[in-house]
Amino acid sequence: MGYCVTLYFAKLLVWDKVLGLGSTDALAGFCGDYGQSRGLLLLCQTPLRKRCKDHQAVKMADDEIKAIVAETLVEQHRLHQESIDAIVSKVVASVLASLGIEDDDRKELRVDFQHLRRWRKSVEQAQSYTFKAVITVVATGLMGAVWLGVKVALGK
Numbered sequence: 001m002g003y004c005v006t007l008y009f010a011k012l013l014v015w016d017k018v019l020g021l022g023s024t025d026a027l028a029g030f031c032g033d034y035g036q037s038r039g040l041l042l043l044c045q046t047p048l049r050k051r052c053k054d055h056q057a058v059k060m061a062d063d064e065i066k067a068i069v070a071e072t073l074v075e076q077h078r079l080h081q082e083s084i085d086a087i088v089s090k091v092v093a094s095v096l097a098s099l100g101i102e103d104d105d106r107k108e109l110r111v112d113f114q115h116l117r118r119w120r121k122s123v124e125q126a127q128s129y130t131f132k133a134v135i136t137v138v139a140t141g142l143m144g145a146v147w148l149g150v151k152v153a154l155g156k
Helices: 002-018 025-051 062-098 103-155
Strands: none
Touching: 002 062
């Protein structure tokens, strides 16, 4: 997953922003989107003021303004999240494809990984049993040597 994120940020920062060879609108985030949308809002308000004789007379309640702003921000966040999900999904699929793992091979790959995990656990268990057996043999040998030493010392 780290490689995917690294590739994604490399594409965003180096390719799009530094070299200027691509375009990724979502990189600016809410701050950049807010500034752009505010400028667009001001441009749209100017013709409205010209058409409306008394533009100051049109007043909205603070609650209405807050509701409109909240709805707009929620919609922008939802669209931003959907675009991020789509981009990350494409990046992950392309990285897996570059490693030779196609979409159709995912089930087979999962079974292979499960088999490798079972095999690794059985090898670890065998190593544990082997270690215990070696310790038992060494301890038994030492105890036998001590017993023989005691027997020879008492036999004299």
